[in-house]
Amino acid sequence: MQQNKIDHEEEDDEFFETIDKLIAQGINAGDLKKLQDAGIYTCNGLMMNTKKALSNIKGLSDAKVDKICEAAERIVQIGFCTGSELLNRRKAVVRITTGSQALDTLLGGGVETMSITEVFGEFRTGKTQIAHTLCVSTQLPFSMGGGNGKVAYIDTEGTFRPDRLAPIAERFGLDYTAVLDNIVYARAYTHEHQYNLLSGLSGRMAEEPFRLVVIDSIMALFRVDFTGRGELADRQQKLAQMLSKLMKLAEEYNVAVLMTNHVIADPGGGTFVADPKKPAGGHVMAHASTVRLMLRKGKAEQRICKVFDAPNLPDDEAVFQITRGGIADVKD
Structure with missing residues (x-):
């Protein structure tokens, strides 16, 4: 190890x-x-x-x-730059392996820093398993497809299990105790608590080398704290503020943000739509997420990931499986 x-x-x-x-x-x-x-x-x-x-x-x-x-x-560049200068800045982007080569290929190399990746799907489609795997793979050195950084995990549903990381750490050849020490965890109980945790995280990121922020899940507390159409506008405004905070953290500290999200029934999906479901959060969530990935169940432990929306990725799918060691490729 x-x-x-x-x-x-x-x-x-x-x-x-x-x-x-x-x-x-x-x-x-x-x-x-x-x-x-x-x-x-x-x-x-x-x-x-x-x-x-x-x-x-x-x-x-x-x-x-x-x-x-x-x-x-006078210290930082906040004005216009050329396309060449922007391309040079983009060289700082790190792509973190998911543990599945098929999924990494779908994502153009892995989960990107300086962007928000949203993973949505029904229960038991592998959202939290991807989050757990990334908690470990993020700590790998750059040469192994990792991010050589620490992880911040905000848990809104009580689904994080530190013992789940033991076999994943073993798979990647990392020391389990060191893996846990490189993860800061917080359990959020209200959307306000969730936002305040992000505000406090900035200080730690300025002093320590973080590379990933996980929120599992982003919409859970908003769906509890705001009820009915009368509170919808207020909910979306607060959601937009939180997503803006996440995007600023991603760009300010060169970290990847991974959000899991629920799906809701879509009554307007139409008669000819086989699975009329859509991600929660509406247009505010859609515009804030850089990459949106839709998960669905396959055979046994197989899961199918589809690029739902991305600025630089084609609409395509990848098949992976959930193993004891986390997310992995499907064996022939």
């Missing part, structure tokens, strides 16, 4: 332009502490907030916010 030694890589420096660097630009250390208390630790994260939101931080006036933002703009 190999130990999981995980450190910040030099190639990630651009994602960790901490706000401490603003001191050299003449910003007061006390004001920086106020930003950190509000969950803002990097210059990129600072620029991802509106001035209105920054002004709501206790002790920061509009004048101070303007000065801080101007200083941050």
Whole structure:
């Protein structure tokens, strides 16, 4: 068994332009502490907030916010860039193996950092099993298809099982104890608690090399906390804020975000639709997810994954199976 030694890589420096660097630009250390208390630790994260939101931080006036933002703009590039420059930035994207070569090929190499991957399907289609497998594979070195990083797991349904990771760690040749130590776990009970956990996560990501955030599942608490059509607009607004927070974390710290999601009956699916179900969350969820994957059951432990929506992947399918060691290819 190999130990999981995980450190910040030099190639990630651009994602960790901490706000401490603003001191050299003449910003007061006390004001920086106020930003950190509000969950803002990097210059990129600072620029991802509106001035209105920054002004709501206790002790920061509009004048101070303007000065801080101007200083941050001198450190980070927030304007236009050429396509070539963007392509060069995209070289920092890490693709994390799912444990199945067929599924990795479908995804263009694995689950991408700096993006949100949504996996939806009925119960027992393998959503949580994919999440458990990625908790281990993310800790593999880059040379083995991993992300050489830690994992944050937000559990909204009480389905995370640390003992499930033992055979998965054994399969990948990793030390089980080290695997568990590289995972931070939180059980969320309300959608507000879920959001606050994300806000607190930013501080840890600024100090430790995280590569994956899992939310299993994203819609569970929203479906409980908001009921009826009268609360639908409020629910979607709160959901949009949470998804925006996830996207900012993904881009700010170069991490992959994996969300599992429920399916709901689609009365408008039509008579000729064999399986009239759709992912929960509506258009807000559809627009926020970078890659959407639909899972369905196959024979025995086989599962079928279909690319439901993605900006760079063709509509295709892959078959994988659930094994003791996690997600794997189907044996001939």
